[in-house]
Amino acid sequence: MKVKVIGAGSIGNHLSNAARQLGWSVDLCDVDAAALERTRTQIYPGRYAAWDEGIRLFTAADAPTGGYDLICVGTPPDSHIALGLAALAEKPRAVLIEKPLCTPDLTGAQQLHDLSRDLEIAVFTGYDHVVGKAAAQVSAILTKGTLGAIATIDVEFREHWGGIFKAHPWLNGPQDSYLGYSERGGGASGEHSHAANLWQHFAHACGGGKIAEVSATLDFVRDGTLDYDRLCLANITTQSGLTGRIVQDVVTQPPRKWARIQGDNGFAEWRCGFKPGCDAVVHQVGDADPSTSLIEKTRPQDFVRELQHVEHALASERLPADIGVERGLDTMLVIAALHLSHRERRSVRIDYTKGYTLDALKTL
Numbered sequence: 001m002k003v004k005v006i007g008a009g010s011i012g013n014h015l016s017n018a019a020r021q022l023g024w025s026v027d028l029c030d031v032d033a034a035a036l037e038r039t040r041t042q043i044y045p046g047r048y049a050a051w052d053e054g055i056r057l058f059t060a061a062d063a064p065t066g067g068y069d070l071i072c073v074g075t076p077p078d079s080h081i082a083l084g085l086a087a088l089a090e091k092p093r094a095v096l097i098e099k100p101l102c103t104p105d106l107t108g109a110q111q112l113h114d115l116s117r118d119l120e121i122a123v124f125t126g127y128d129h130v131v132g133k134a135a136a137q138v139s140a141i142l143t144k145g146t147l148g149a150i151a152t153i154d155v156e157f158r159e160h161w162g163g164i165f166k167a168h169p170w171l172n173g174p175q176d177s178y179l180g181y182s183e184r185g186g187g188a189s190g191e192h193s194h195a196a197n198l199w200q201h202f203a204h205a206c207g208g209g210k211i212a213e214v215s216a217t218l219d220f221v222r223d224g225t226l227d228y229d230r231l232c233l234a235n236i237t238t239q240s241g242l243t244g245r246i247v248q249d250v251v252t253q254p255p256r257k258w259a260r261i262q263g264d265n266g267f268a269e270w271r272c273g274f275k276p277g278c279d280a281v282v283h284q285v286g287d288a289d290p291s292t293s294l295i296e297k298t299r300p301q302d303f304v305r306e307l308q309h310v311e312h313a314l315a316s317e318r319l320p321a322d323i324g325v326e327r328g329l330d331t332m333l334v335i336a337a338l339h340l341s342h343r344e345r346r347s348v349r350i351d352y353t354k355g356y357t358l359d360a361l362k363t364l
C-alpha cells in the first residue's frame with residue numbers, strides 16, 4: 001500500500017508509524033515546516049525509538065498528488081472536509097479522515113458523503129476504538145444474546161486533557177489549537193466523541209438501531225477567545241426505544257474510558273486502560289461470577305489494527321460499517337444535536353432522511 005498522511009501532528013505520527021509497521025510506503029506532509037522537523041527529530045523518535053528514514057516528508061504545497069492507495073487526513077477537524085474532498089479528487093482507493101469528521105455545524109458533511117458515493121471511493125473515520133480487540137469481544141457477547149434483553153448502554157470518555165497537552169509540548173494550552181473551540185471541533189463534545197461513536201457501535205451490535213433523540217447539558221468555558229465545552233452529558237434514545245447515557249469530559253483525572261451494556265441476564269463492560277498497557281472486558285451472565293478478560297496492547301498497536309481493518313475492508317466485497325463514513329457522519333449528527341439540545345434547553349430528534357445537515361435536527 002502507498003499512503004499519504006496529511007498532518008504531521010500527534011495522529012499523523014501514529015498513522016505513519018502504523019503504516020510503516022505494515023510495510024507500507026508513507027509520504028507525510030504538513031503546512032508547517034516546523035511540524036515536519038518536530039516529527040523527524042522529536043515526536044517520531046520519542047515515541048517509536050528512532051526516526052524512520054523510509055518516511056518521505058513534504059510541505060503540503062510540495063506533496064505529490066495521485067497514485068496513492070490510501071490518503072489519511074490527520075489535521076484539525078475544521079480542515080477535514082476540504083482536505084477529504086481534495087483527497088477524494090486524487091482518486092485513491094480509500095480515504096481515512098480523523099475524528100471528529102467535521103465541525104458541529106455539519107458544513108460539507110453531505111457533500112463529502114455524496115462525493116465518496118459518486119466516485120465509489122471508501123471513506124473511513126478515525127474512531128479506532130470500535131475496531132479494537134476489546135470492542136470486538138463486547139460485540140461478540142452482544143451478538144450471542146446471552147445478556148438477555150438489553151436495558152441500557154452507558155459510555156463515558158472522561159479524561160482531563162492534560163495528557164493531550166503532554167503529547168503536544170509545543171502547545172501552551174487549549175487556546176493554541178482547535179481544542180479550545182467547540183465550533184471548530186474541539187471541546188469535550190468533539191475531542192472525546194469516541195464515546196458517542198462507541199455508544200452507536202454497541203447499540204447497533206445489540207439491534208438497538210440509530211440514535212433518534214438526545215437531551216444534553218454542556219458546561220462551557222468562555223474566557224477571552226476560548227469557547228469550549230469541558231463537560232458534555234447526554235441522555236439518548238434510539239429508534240427502537242433503547243435508552244442510555246453518554247458522558248464526555250476534559251476534566252476527569254485519572255481518566256475513565258468505560259462502557260457498560262446492561263441486560264436482564266447480565267452485563268458487559270468495556271474498559272480502556274484498565275491497567276497500564278491493558279484494556280479489559282468484564283462480563284457476567286446469570287448467577288455466574290463476573291469474568292475479566294485482559295487485552296494487552298499499546299496505543300501505537302491500536303493504529304496498526306485500525307489500518308489492518310481498512311486493508312481488510314478494501315479487500316472484501318462489502319465494506320463493514322463500523323468505521324465507515326456513514327457511522328462517522330451519524331456521530332456528527334449526534335454531536336450537532338447535543339449542541340442544539342443544550343442551546344435550546346430542549347430534547348432534539350434526528351431525522352436521518354434529511355441527510356447530513358442541520359435540517360435533520362428538530363427540537364421537541
Ligand SMILES: NC(=O)c1ccc[n+]([C@@H]2O[C@H](COP(=O)([O-])OP(=O)(O)OC[C@H]3O[C@@H](n4cnc5c(N)ncnc54)[C@H](O)[C@@H]3O)[C@@H](O)[C@H]2O)c1
Nearest residue numbers: 007008009010011030031032035060074075077098099126
Ligand atoms: N483517533 C484518535 O484516537 C486520535 C488521536 C489523536 C488525534 N486525533 C484527531 O486527529 C486530528 C489532529 O489531531 P492532532 O492531535 O494530530 O493535532 P496536531 O495539532 O498535533 O497536528 C495537526 C497537524 O496538522 C497540520 N495541518 C493543519 N492544516 C493542514 C493542512 N491544510 N495540510 C496539511 N497539514 C495541516 C498542522 O500544522 C499540525 O502539524 C484531530 O481531529 C484529532 O481529534 C485522533
